[in-house]
Amino acid sequence: MSKITAEELVESITNKMKTERGKDLKDASDKDLYYVITSIVNDELKPHWLETEKNYKKRNVRQVYYLSMEFLVGRLAESNLLNFGLLNTTNEALERLGFDPEKVYAEEHDAGLGNGGLGRLAACFLDSLASLRYPGHGCGIRYRYGLFEQRIIHGNQIELPDYWLKEEYPWETRKADEAIKIHFGGQVHMFKKNDGSLEFKYENTDQVMAVPYDIPIVGFENQVVNSLRLWSAELATSDEDVAHTTQYYHHLDHNHSIEQISGFLYPDDSSHEGKELRLKQQYFLVSASIQNIIKKYKETNRKSLNHLPDKVVIQINDTHPSLAIPELMRILMDEEHYGWEDAWKITTKVIAYTNHTTLSEALEKWPTAMIQSLLPRLHMIIDEINERFCKEIWLEYPELRNKIHELAIIADNQVHMARLAIVGSFSVNGVARIHTEILKKKEMKDFYHLFPNKFNNKTNGITHRRWLLQVNPKLSDVITDVIGPQWISRPNQLISLLRYSKDRPFLEKIDKVKHENKQALAKFILDRTGIKVDDKSIFDVQIKRLHEYKRQLLNIFHVIYLYNELKDNPNQDITPRTFIFGAKAAPSYHLAKEVIKLINKVASIVNHDPDIKDKLKVVFLENYNVSLAEKIIPAADISEQISTASKEASGTGNMKMMMNGAITLGTLDGANIEIRDLVGDNNIFIFGLTADEVLEYYHNGGYVARDIYNTDDRVRRILDQLNEGWFGTHDIEFKDIFYHILYHNDPYFVLKDFDPYIVSHELVEQSYRDKFTWLNMSVANIAHSGKFSSDRTIQEYASSIWNLNKV
Helix, strand or coil: CCCCCHHHHHHHHHHHHHHHHHHHHHHHCCHHHHHHHHHHHHHHHHHHHHHHHHHHHCCCCCCCEECCCCCCCCCCHHHHHHHCCHHHHHHHHHHHCCHHHHHHHHCCCCCCCCCCCCHHHHHHHHHHHHHHCCCCEEEECCCCCCCCCECCCCCEEEEEECCCCCCCCCCCCEEEHHHHEECCCCCCEECCCCCCCEEEEECCCCEEEEEEEEEECCCCCCCCCECCCCEEEHHHCCCCHHCCCCCHHHHHHEEEEHHHHCCCCCCCCCCHHHHHHHHHHHHHHHHHHHHHHHHHHHCCCCCCCCHHHHEEEEEEECCCCCCCHHHHHHHHHHCCCHHCCCCCCCCHHHHHEECCCHHHCCEEEEEEEHHHHHHHHHHHHHHHHHHHHHHHHHCHHHHHHHHHHHHEEECCCCEEHHHHHHCCCCCEEEEEEHHHHHHHHHHCHHHHHHHHCCCCCCCCEEEEHHHHCCHHHHHHHHHHHCCCCCCHHCCHHHHHHHHHHHCHHHHHHHHHHHHHHHHHHHHHHCCCCCCCCCCCCCEEEEEEECHHCCCCHHHHHHHHCCCCCCCCCCCCCCCCCEEEECCCCCCCCCHHHHHHHHHHHHHHCCCCCCCHHCCEEEEEECCCCCCHHHHHHHCEEEEEECEEEECCCCCHHHHHHHHCCCEEEEECCHHHHHHHHHHHHHEEEECCCCHHHHHHHHHCCCCCCHHHHHHHHHHHHHHHHHHHCCCCCCCCCCCCHHHHHHHHCCCCCCCCCCCHHHHHHHHHHHHHHHHHHHHHHHHHHHHHHHEHHHHHHHHHHCCCCCCCCCC
16 A cells, blocks of 8 residues: 555545545545545555454464453554555645645544553554564453543543544444353352263353454554454343333343443442442453454364463453453363363463552452352352462462462452462563562562562563654654664664764754644644743653652642742743643542642643743643643653652653653653663653662651651742642642641652752753753663664563464
8 A cells, every 4th residue: 555646545535535425525524534534544454454364364373362451542543554654645645635634633533442551552562563463462342431531620620421432433343243242140050960070050141242343453564454352242132032021111221231331441430330340341351352262263273272372372451351360261161161170271371461550459359249249150260269279378388378368369358350360370570670570579579489480571662653753753754864764663773873962963953853843732732721832941741640659749849849939039040841741530539630630720820920931831731642642742851750669660651752852850660760771870860769768668667748848948838838728719729638748648758759859850950951962862862762662572572471473
């Protein structure tokens, strides 16, 4: 397809507009153009998609299936055009026809299939699998509603439904003939057969159909098209069945409850019903996916599943799909008639587990009674796994007998999903070097003692094709001009840029591109918010999920500090700053929503205070998503990665901004450490407590937040301003933040790291004032960013965990 000319594409668009949209071009809208472009791309990719699948089947290759509750794929039009080598040609054709390509692509709604880094990582991994010619596919849920559409009204986050499927989604193909039946509830009856083996029968189960919708994952200029299979929950009974029942309204209620399973990404789990729905979603995903995987395996292999581990590997993305382990056991034993030992041997050679967090609240636990009620057969299997595991510890590891309660899969009437994932998998990987070390030495120390060979590290990565080549074409062109195009297929070639880090003409080009990107973002901010920002100011960016450990609060405290300084001395010589925030807080996360409110209230005061003389601007861009990130990241000067050390598993926003020339300001946490090790201390701004120091405080105490409040005038002034309602419309507006910091002893060390954070910002300002020093730092970061391509990560997974071959 890459050989098609702009003239040919213009003709194709003109013809399709008539045949598919029933319009002449003069009457066509941007949306019409979007659908025509996607139709043309689909016509081109579907033969490659079919051929890829046939090729995998013919060669009977080992394949990986990536099970994840999130796939944050963003918009696919530009990405698919880029990977087909047709993006520039399409842009030219649209411009010839009098359309703005950016507006046409913007007609695509971001797919509501994810929330944060977990889902974006999964999307990057699928891109790299296809681009590197690896046979690998995603398995997820086709949520009708995404997390939520965020609106900021009077500073408050307001959640609106994100019905991203209200219009046709042109990238999906419904495969109703491949639907799979899922069972919930009911009773399990056990029978002893003549040969002494056990047989299990299910009665009175609720049946749900999992209908697959496939989305193509296009490899970069290589004709490989893998699949992301998303499951939609639908009623198992037919309309004819309903016609013969008097329970019509009961049927409608039942149908609604079934559709809820694929209705919402992350339903509120503060109630029993919400928890049950989340558990249903997780089982729905794993049961449909594993049944489908086994069906595909049988189409190519003999009926026996003895060789399943030779042909299939299932990677579970965090604990959410951990039920894959007992579900595979159930199918092997109850449907394929394997004994326990053989089924366990197969299962533990097929399943691999990625851990994404050390936060205790994110290590899922489910009430045993809920699993027993909803998934009675799986409860029996999990109970047996637990019994055998605990017995093994007692007999073979006497030194851990007193820790069985801390290791048991079932403890305190709860099923611990991370423990199940570790015990039932052959590989357990963290997602950054420090994260994996914390798992091995602290959080999962005893499991590491039991299974040292399972644990390994795979530092996260991002697809450079999207996060540099696609979102920052001007920078990509400058890079290609000096080092050639090889970096596109081999991103580690970016290191060659170091040769030009002192080359003034090259640095001037880098500077020009950054300024143009800042001008574009400034215009977007003005159009979106009405706030006029200085495109020559430092663009200081923190865009990520709103959570206490990510410490947006520390960032806004720094803004308040600068504001106070300027109020005291309006003529102070500081480099103008634009602080850009983007974040969603979980709807029930009160404190996180208070931080969003504080950021917006501070913005409304700072941005309209004439004493500040436009030296500070604060911008909160609502409804943060992939498309918004694509606009912000190329313009960032400072990448705020300021999580409490030991809390951020890896981060990927740090990698995206680094790749676009921003300088990281961060703690020694997650992948920041590996960025620092590559770029050197002179090309990054590191501050604050280390992970060991944080963990020491948590373990032994010794930190008193009130001591800092009493001794640091800057901190006391900020907190008193919150307590006295200085930033609110009434005096109790932000007392919750005040009390949380002082009366819960600042659990994420905002006050402890405040002074070092201020010092680091002073160093940022000094460095930024020396234009060529700053540009040199920027180039050093771009040059080393190839290490953080997801191509490298996938190569490591493929060789050391999945044992995949390129096709």
